[in-house]
Amino acid sequence: MxxxxxxxxxxxxxxxxxxxxxxxxxxxxxxxxxxxxxxxxxxxxxxxxxxxxxxxxxxxxxxxxxxxxxxxxxxxxxxxxxxxxxxxxxxxxxxxxxxxxxxxxxxxxxxxxxxxxxxxxxxxxxxxxxxxxxxxxxxxxxxxxxxxxxxxxxxxxxxxxxxxGTPSGHRRALPQRIDRRQLDGTLQYIHAYLDRNLSLDEIAAASHVSPSHLVRLFKDATGLTPHQYVIQEKIRRAQKLLIGGMPAHEVAAILGFSDQSHLHRHFKRLLGVTPREFVLAIR
Missing domain, CATH: 2.60.120.10 (Jelly Rolls)
Structure with missing residues (x-):
């Protein structure tokens, strides 16, 4: 081989x-x-x-x-x-x-x-x-x-x-939803650490829910997976920083994107315009 x-x-x-x-x-x-x-x-x-x-x-x-x-x-x-x-x-x-x-x-x-x-x-x-x-x-x-x-x-x-898998024993019912307090804590954690490359385990710990259950429960509650939500919120914060005059490459670094093209790709996918086009439109 x-x-x-x-x-x-x-x-x-x-x-x-x-x-x-x-x-x-x-x-x-x-x-x-x-x-x-x-x-x-x-x-x-x-x-x-x-x-x-x-x-x-x-x-x-x-x-x-x-x-x-x-x-x-x-x-x-x-x-x-x-x-x-x-x-x-x-x-x-x-x-x-x-x-x-x-x-x-x-x-x-x-x-x-x-x-x-x-x-x-x-x-x-x-x-x-x-x-x-x-x-x-x-x-x-x-x-x-x-x-x-x-x-x-x-x-x-x-x-x-x-x-x-081959389970032995009885399969128990899965949790049906994440409660309001858990969801609020999860969202607060995400917003506090948007500049980090968050892992599913970290978000799950903030939610007091197992990582295996979190993706389903979070999507049921918000309509988005944790990853989709994190990207959405990063782009919202990027808009505010760009409006404040911060260059796109600095915005990408502050929000934990791997590089400016990573920010560019998600920005255009969610908003339909590039960061540069966004800035020119608001001037």
């Missing part, structure tokens, strides 16, 4: 999820006797490729098509041999995160091991879409920020747990 993938999250400092993408890898074998994390592989080769695969409890051959997904649980053996050039995305999802999210959602009894089974060449459009968004964020150099990545990673983990 090539030493350097065409896409890699390694430089972004992600801890609970690693993403790599390879293109047109020549026919060969890939083998891991015991996976350290849960493994998700999404095939992306335009043409079907004949593959032979082995995992704990599975041995067989077939044809991998674009969008086919393999899921293996941590601790499993993973083996694949392919007979034509293969393109794919690989995600390693930490057991620490899946254990944490499962506990927050109360899907398992305390101490239960999480097993996603061994799913070979399955079809799941939600996984494909979320992984595509994560890949695009890696390709942009993490432009979406920690909150965006955290939210996507949590959404992916929750989906995997609900659809492919």
């Amino acid at each position: 090539p030493d350097v993938p065409v896409v890699s999250s390694e430089s972004l400092g992600w801890s609970d999820l690693k993403l790599w993408g390879w293109e047109s890898v020549s026919p060969q074998e890939a083998f891991e006797p015991a996976l350290q994390s849960h493994l998700i592989v999404i095939h992306g080769t335009p043409q079907p490729v004949k593959v032979f695969e082995r995992a704990d409890g599975y041995r067989g051959e077939g044809v991998a098509k674009p969008g086919d997904i393999n899921i293996f649980s941590a601790g499993d053996l993973s083996y694949c041999r392919w007979e034509g050039e293969l393109s794919f995305v690989r995600l390693d999802l930490s057991t620490r995160l899946t254990d944490q999210v499962a506990a927050e959602l109360e899907l398992f009894n305390t101490g239960d091991a999480i097993d996603f089974g061994r799913s070979i060449r399955l079809s799941d459009e939600r996984i494909v879409q979320m992984v595509q968004w994560l890949r695009e964020d890696v390709q942009s150099g993490g432009l979406g920020g920690r909150l965006y990545t955290d939210s996507l990673t949590r959404m992916l983990t929750v989906h995997l747990l609900h659809r492919y």
Whole structure:
């Protein structure tokens, strides 16, 4: 396998999820006797490729098509041999995160091991879409920020747990809404730290709600995800700073945007004009 993938999250400092993408890898074998994390592989080769695969409890051959997904649980053996050039995305999802999210959602009894089974060449459009968004964020150099990545990673983990996890014990009812006091505290925290690259865990702590529940409850209460709300409020504050005469590059730095083009992109997406066009219009 090539030493350097065409896409890699390694430089972004992600801890609970690693993403790599390879293109047109020549026919060969890939083998891991015991996976350290849960493994998700999404095939992306335009043409079907004949593959032979082995995992704990599975041995067989077939044809991998674009969008086919393999899921293996941590601790499993993973083996694949392919007979034509293969393109794919690989995600390693930490057991620490899946254990944490499962506990927050109360899907398992305390101490239960999480097993996603061994799913070979399955079809799941939600996984494909979320992984595509994560890949695009890696390709942009993490432009979406920690909150965006955290939210996507949590959404992916929750989906995997609900659809492919093997819970033991009874599933409890999820919280239905965030109360007014919790919401007020959350919004106050966001506004106090708009200049920071906020994470989902930080906002959840201010809300006294688990990160796994926060995205759904926050959107139910505000109509926006935490990430969408944070960007909206950053742009509102940017308008005030621009009206006050602050240059766009300073506004971007003060509000925690990665650079001026990051501010420009979100500003135009939400308001329909660039920061410069906005300033010229109010003069």
